Amino acid sequence: MINARSVKTIEDAKRLIAGRELTHVKVGLFDVDGVMRGKYMSREKFFSSLDSGFAFCDVVLGWDSNDQLYENTDVTFTGWHTGYPDAPVRIIPESCREVPFEDNMLLFLCEFESNAAAICPRNLLQRVLARGDSLGFDVYAAFEYEFFLFNETPDSARAKGYRDLQPITPGFFGYSMLRNSTHAELYHELITLGEQMDFPLEGLHTETGPGVIEAAITVDNAKQAADKAALFKTFVKVWAQRRNMMATFMAKWSNDYPGQSGHIHLSLRYKKGGTSAFHDASQAMSMSKNQRHFIAGQQALMPEFLVLFAQTVNAYSRMVPGFWAPTEATWGCENRTTALRLIPGSEKSQRVEFRLGSADANPHIALAATLASGLYGIENELEPLDPIIGNAYDQSQPTQVNLPATIEQAAAALRGSKVAREWFGNEFVEHYAASREWEGRQFQQHVSDWELQRYFEII
Numbered sequence: 001m002i003n004a005r006s007v008k009t010i011e012d013a014k015r016l017i018a019g020r021e022l023t024h025v026k027v028g029l030f031d032v033d034g035v036m037r038g039k040y041m042s043r044e045k046f047f048s049s050l051d052s053g054f055a056f057c058d059v060v061l062g063w064d065s066n067d068q069l070y071e072n073t074d075v076t077f078t079g080w081h082t083g084y085p086d087a088p089v090r091i092i093p094e095s096c097r098e099v100p101f102e103d104n105m106l107l108f109l110c111e112f113e114s115n116a117a118a119i120c121p122r123n124l125l126q127r128v129l130a131r132g133d134s135l136g137f138d139v140y141a142a143f144e145y146e147f148f149l150f151n152e153t154p155d156s157a158r159a160k161g162y163r164d165l166q167p168i169t170p171g172f173f174g175y176s177m178l179r180n181s182t183h184a185e186l187y188h189e190l191i192t193l194g195e196q197m198d199f200p201l202e203g204l205h206t207e208t209g210p211g212v213i214e215a216a217i218t219v220d221n222a223k224q225a226a227d228k229a230a231l232f233k234t235f236v237k238v239w240a241q242r243r244n245m246m247a248t249f250m251a252k253w254s255n256d257y258p259g260q261s262g263h264i265h266l267s268l269r270y271k272k273g274g275t276s277a278f279h280d281a282s283q284a285m286s287m288s289k290n291q292r293h294f295i296a297g298q299q300a301l302m303p304e305f306l307v308l309f310a311q312t313v314n315a316y317s318r319m320v321p322g323f324w325a326p327t328e329a330t331w332g333c334e335n336r337t338t339a340l341r342l343i344p345g346s347e348k349s350q351r352v353e354f355r356l357g358s359a360d361a362n363p364h365i366a367l368a369a370t371l372a373s374g375l376y377g378i379e380n381e382l383e384p385l386d387p388i389i390g391n392a393y394d395q396s397q398p399t400q401v402n403l404p405a406t407i408e409q410a411a412a413a414l415r416g417s418k419v420a421r422e423w424f425g426n427e428f429v430e431h432y433a434a435s436r437e438w439e440g441r442q443f444q445q446h447v448s449d450w451e452l453q454r455y456f457e458i459i
Helices: 010-020 043-052 114-118 121-134 154-159 177-182 184-196 222-242 289-309 363-379 407-415 418-424 426-444 449-455
Strands: 024-030 036-042 054-057 086-091 106-112 137-150 201-206 212-217 246-248 262-270 331-333 340-343 351-354
Touching (some): 036 222, 106 114, 177 201, 184 222, 212 222, 289 340, 363 418
Antiparallel strands (some): 024 036, 054 086, 137 246, 340 351
16 A cells, blocks of 8 residues: 655655545645745645646745745746736655645645746755766765744734743753653654654754754655755644744844754765765864865855855844854864864764854755755865864854845945855845845834934933
């Protein structure tokens, strides 16, 4: 009997749906901000779409995470000037998953095709993976996410103006056996959700802060890893709201607590032979020449690519000294104060952890950026700067590892990056940079509580 995760072909998908006598299924794709957009589709329409594709309004590539249109920007792909037409979309049969909250329901991922593929985040990652394939590498990745859980609903959070929200637990209590035992049902439900939807968790524990949890998704090939990360973020929020709670992956929701990271573990294996391209037991830290070049590329391009893994205004509030977020493009061996953490190990476990990204980043775009920069380093045999030993926050760094301080500066750095245009395409770079400049302008038009408290009476 075929099941959801054994679907590989169009005929497999049709056979499963017919066998379940489903009248509708769910289809979804991810926009530039990593927000999942989708709908229910009738069985007849779905079968037709499996064979010949379907169309999705391209407005999902022309608005922000709050459905506000990119107006008066450099976004040219879509807009009022094009009339927001439909764009062709392909259903991915092998992405089929159970939706555990909906009896017998199936979910299929999709991706844009034709001209829209140049903007589509999933297609972006696949273009980078094709470059890796041409270099003779298979890419493996694993995402780690920190997220806060609150005893709130979307209505109660809005009614409170997002102030004085109640986390599910109080205080700072990282790796707490007390918390995960008291709330064991929640943890078990999350573990089960990961198994049911095929984003299995290899680790789940409390982090430092009230109501904050860290989840480590099991390693997989890079394309699957990004899909799993994006689904994890979406359906953890669904699970929480169905329990009258809220989960947030916002980069930094409070001045009092550390921000929320979206760390990415990366490794390369040779396509021919399947051995690690990162491990060399004869070298210091077991670091092969390829891993050294890979880290060098990530370090060199981090300032130019920053906006790809720090995609919101809020993400830049996270990058401050002493709160577990890197502030410069540094690397070190087993050093959690640096942006790149070399993790020495066996032929199986040798890898690099990219620690700069925040939890709010689009997994497909963030992984494409971290991977492209590393592969660029291998292609060009770049050498990294000296590793950081000790506290990176206390050590002055060369100017070439300084990072942009704002989203506007980071978007400008991406626009000016020849490497980004070569690896990602001009269409993606122009569209994405314009969307991040839009994000910055929305913030500039906003009067914050801090400004009111500081200036209203005194100035």
